[in-house]
Amino acid sequence: xxxxxxxxxxxxxxxxxxxxxxxxxxxxxxxxxxxxxxxxxxxxxxxxxxxxxxxxxxxxxxxxxxxxxxxxxxxxxxxxxxxxxxxxxxxxxxxxxxxxxxxxxxxxxxxxxxxxxxxxxxxxxxxxxxxxxxxxxxxxxxxxxxxxxxxxxxxxxxxxxxxxxxxxxxxxxxxxxxxxxxxxxxxxxxxxxxxxxxxxxxxxxxxxxxxxxxxxxxxxxxxxxxxxxxxxxxxxxxxxxxxxxxxxxxxxxxxxxxxxxxxxxxxxxxxxxxxxxxxxxxxxxxxxxxxxxxxxxxxxxxxxxxxxxxxxxxxxxxxxxxxxxxxxxxxxxxxxxxxxxxxxxxxxxxxxxxxxxxxxxxxxxxxxxxxxxxxxxxxxxxxxxxxxxxxxxxxxxxxxxxxxxxxxxxxxxxxxxxxxxxxxxxxxxxxxxxxxxxxxxxxxxxxxxxxxxxxxxxxxxxxxxxxxxx
Numbered sequence: 298x299x300x301x302x303x304x305x306x307x308x309x310x311x312x313x314x315x316x317x318x319x320x321x322x323x324x325x326x327x328x329x330x331x332x333x334x335x336x337x338x339x340x341x342x343x344x345x346x347x348x349x350x351x352x353x354x355x356x357x358x359x360x361x362x363x364x365x366x367x368x369x370x371x372x373x374x375x376x377x378x379x380x381x382x383x384x385x386x387x388x389x390x391x392x393x394x395x396x397x398x399x400x401x402x403x404x405x406x407x408x409x410x411x412x413x414x415x416x417x418x419x420x421x422x423x424x425x426x427x428x429x430x431x432x433x434x435x436x437x438x439x440x441x442x443x444x445x446x447x448x449x450x451x452x453x454x455x456x457x458x459x460x461x462x463x464x465x466x467x468x469x470x471x472x473x474x475x476x477x478x479x480x481x482x483x484x485x486x487x488x489x490x491x492x493x494x495x496x497x498x499x500x501x502x503x504x505x506x507x508x509x510x511x512x513x514x515x516x517x518x519x520x521x522x523x524x525x526x527x528x529x530x531x532x533x534x535x536x537x538x539x540x541x542x543x544x545x546x547x548x549x550x551x552x553x554x555x556x557x558x559x560x561x562x563x564x565x566x567x568x569x570x571x572x573x574x575x576x577x578x579x580x581x582x583x584x585x586x587x588x589x590x591x592x593x594x595x596x597x598x599x600x601x602x603x604x605x606x607x608x609x610x611x612x613x614x615x616x617x618x619x620x621x622x623x624x625x626x627x628x629x630x631x632x633x634x635x636x637x638x639x640x641x642x643x644x645x646x647x648x649x650x651x652x653x654x655x656x657x658x659x660x661x662x663x664x665x666x667x668x669x670x671x672x673x674x675x676x677x678x679x680x681x682x683x684x685x686x687x688x689x690x691x692x693x694x695x696x697x698x699x700x701x702x703x704x705x706x707x708x709x710x711x712x713x714x715x716x717x718x719x720x721x722x723x724x725x726x727x728x729x730x731x732x733x734x735x736x737x738x739x740x741x742x743x744x745x746x747x748x749x750x751x752x753x754x755x756x757x758x759x760x761x762x763x764x765x766x767x
Contacts, residue, residue: 307347337371389442390472687762693718
């Protein structure tokens, strides 16, 4: 059975790159009818917080991910200590009593020589008596893994292909810190082995960790899983995606009013080539059916916020049912301060306007004229008022709507009549009406506003502007 895992650290928000890793791991497991495990890697007790863990779980669920098993590394310390002791007994690990100051001197010496730092291994040769004496003296120590020197660790990456790394590149590394907490490269092996992980799918920045982990697998007699290292995600300037490119966390996009289905769909297209050429919009079920690691590209993927915005707009316009759209957008309209208690009214608004915004947060501004009567006139609109016969246009408009039904069709007819009667341009008529109804020169169509807004509100807004410019 295929078993994959996603193992985030609760030290910050869920980054888009990590979210993509979670999605790929999830899709691969579900495609093969296997298991997907979520493991919280919280061994860094100083930086890990329950608040970040709660947000990670919430964001993953929001994206539509579900898991078969759940673990926290902080609850498994006894297991790690047991296996660290086993490595010592097998001769694959040893206590290291070097102080931070001594290690700092070693690093400085390596820098002077212009070579990469590698631990000297001087505690590696301590005999049992020396170790016991140092322990009895109360001297603190770490536990290091004994790396076999001068060997190549070779593995076939499912994405990157053949990889070989010389053990001389990294030397003996710490698996248990002096405070007793285990390190990443150690615990990830123990957990992956005991949880039966068959495929480790993660970012390519983990490639240097892989040989260290393979050595631990072998030392403990565990089966080594298959590795698939994903290419990085770049910003549009071709540098690694970071905060300077704008929003980079799932939480940011949730707050901006992006849909989980759209973000899930878009992240799948970053580094993965669909076998269905030309198709870009997929449901989660479709992706589970066709996803395969062999279709992942080896080159970096470029994140485009504009492409994501476009895709989010497609979901709003074409994928969501009207009821789903109402449920999703309501919290954002409430946050904007609008009264959305009349669901039927909101339904009429969204039926006519869902193609005018690409995020729910943007809808807060776009739909303002449907919910707010008291608004300011923008500077650009005031400038337009000075150049057009606005007073005459709005006065004639008020007369015409007294005894006529107001809707999208009738307002178009009246606009043509006003244009002819006053000998003005069509744009002057529409701009005058838009400014009166919205305070802006751009936005939702005047015909749509007149089709939905109660007639008394339209009269109120037109009369208010007439008073201002009289």
